[in-house]
Amino acid sequence: MNLKVLNFWLSEHPSVVYFRWSPTESWASTWMFLITSISAYISLSATLHIFLRLLLRRRKPVPLGPIPALHSLALALLSATVFAGMLSSSVAEIRDTRWFWRRSKTPFQWLLCFPLGTRPSGRVFFWSYIFYLSRFLHILRTFFAILRNPEKFPAFQLLNHSILICMSFLWLEFSQSFQVLAILSMTLVFALVYGYRFCTEIGLRKSYFPFVMFCQIILVITNLGWHIGVLVLHFSKGGCNGMGAWAFNTLLNSFVLFSLLSFYVNKCLSEARATAPEINHKLLSSDRL
Numbered sequence: 097m098n099l100k101v102l103n104f105w106l107s108e109h110p111s112v113v114y115f116r117w118s119p120t121e122s123w124a125s126t127w128m129f130l131i132t133s134i135s136a137y138i139s140l141s142a143t144l145h146i147f148l149r150l151l152l153r154r155r156k157p158v159p160l161g162p163i164p165a166l167h168s169l170a171l172a173l174l175s176a177t178v179f180a181g182m183l184s185s186s187v188a189e190i191r192d193t194r195w196f197w198r199r200s201k202t203p204f205q206w207l208l209c210f211p212l213g214t215r216p217s218g219r220v221f222f223w224s225y226i227f228y229l230s231r232f233l234h235i236l237r238t239f240f241a242i243l244r245n246p247e248k249f250p251a252f253q254l255l256n257h258s259i260l261i262c263m264s265f266l267w268l269e270f271s272q273s274f275q276v277l278a279i280l281s282m283t284l285v286f287a288l289v290y291g292y293r294f295c296t297e298i299g300l301r302k303s304y305f306p307f308v309m310f311c312q313i314i315l316v317i318t319n320l321g322w323h324i325g326v327l328v329l330h331f332s333k334g335g336c337n338g339m340g341a342w343a344f345n346t347l348l349n350s351f352v353l354f355s356l357l358s359f360y361v362n363k364c365l366s367e368a369r370a371t372a373p374e375i376n377h378k379l380l381s382s383d384r385l
Contacts, residue, residue, distance in 0.1 A: 097154040102180075103184055106181045106183040106184040106185065107181070107184040107187070107219050108178055108188070112181075112185065112219050112222045112223075113218065113219060114217075114218075114223065115217060115218060115219070115221055115222035116215075116216070116217040116221075117216035117217065117221055117225060117268045117269070119197060122225060123229075124228075124229065124232075125268070125269075125333070130261070130262065130265050133232070133261070134237060134258050134261060134262065137235055137238075137254075137257070137258065137261075138254060138258065140239075141238050141239065141242065141249075141250075141254055142249075144239060144242050144243075145242050145246070145249045147309070148242065148243070149246050149247060152246075154246045155246060155247055157244045157245065157246070158243040158244070158246070158247075159241065160240060160243060160244070162298075163240075164240050164293075165294055165297035165298050167233075167236055167237070167240070168290045168291075168293040168297055169290070169291075169294045170233070170295040171230075171233065171234065171286060171290040172286070172287050172290035172291040172294055174230050174233065175230070175283040175286035175287040175290065176283070176287040177299060178223055178226055178227050178230065178279065178283045179279075179280060179283035179284050179287060179335070180226075181222075181223045181225075181226070182220060182223040182276060182279050182280055182283065185219030185220050185222070186207065186219075186220055186276055188219055189218060189219050189220055194206075196249035199274075201333060205329055205333065207274070207276045207277050207334035208273060208274050208277060208322065208325045208326055208336075209271045209273045209274070209325075209326055209329040209330065209333060209337075209376065210272075210331055210336060210337040210338065211337060212334075212335050212336070212337050213228050213337065214271040214337040214338075215271060216268050216269070216271045220275075220276050221268060221271075221280065223269055224267055224275055224276075224279060225268060227264055227279050227282075227283065228261075228264040228265060228268060230248075230260070231257065231260055231261045231264055233259060234260075235257045235261075235382075236259075237253065238250055238253050238254055238257060241253055251305070252355055252356075255352075255355065256352055256355070256356075259348045259351070259352055262348065263345050263348055263349075266338075266341040266344065266345060267338075267341070267345075269341070270338040270341035271337050271338050272337070272338030272341045272342055272345065273326050273329075273330075273336040273337055273338055273339070273342060274322045274323070274325065274326045274336075274342070277322050278319060278322055281315060281318045281319065281322075282315060282319075284322065285311045285312075285314065285315045288311055288315045289307075289308055289311050289312075292307055292308065293308075303381055316352075316353055316356065319349060320349075320353075323345075323346055323349065326339075326342055
């Protein structure tokens, strides 16, 4: 497949060019579906945990075989596809609409700040819609986590996935600014992280470097930068589209950031407490003392 054919499927196919987000034309595009799906996700996760922990009193992991590895591979390939599609579509959209906003914005500023009155239709919103649907494939990780460790309920993972589904829905519903850069950064990180997880799940050695944590921190920092950039452009360039949704997303992102930092701080403290006795034993038994 040459580049022209690939570019056609990513940004010039009629389904991509003429996409429109609406309850009548797009599956899973209603508020009722959003609320029902998130509620069902939380309920099913809690039910599975209660069933394994309290009813079966199971403490050992449930064997999953190659399913997590195949899931990681699917997510890595899907994330890479969305990244390529969004990048190609952004270039095409800038090329076709630049005449409208070129006197007031640069292409990078357009990526951060959609003009007021932008409707959720066209190339970039098609890939935003695919990203939104892909979030429902991501939530299977929560069920894997419960099956692998029935004693522990993955509350942070459950909350994080629910918030990301809600955020991606709001991006489409309100044509929110900065979503192009957010999706590009998130899908790039997801492709790397799930590619790494696939490699480790098929038996390759894990890296001593905390690769997943590093990627998550980079993602949080870049998203924070996009949020600040939108705010600056909103007041300096005459307004950005979807600022109400931006404010709500900022609140959700702040909550995710706080939860992520709290999770890693507690994890580091627990690991430090676990390794301290071993280090003291080695020091006391050393010939140097």
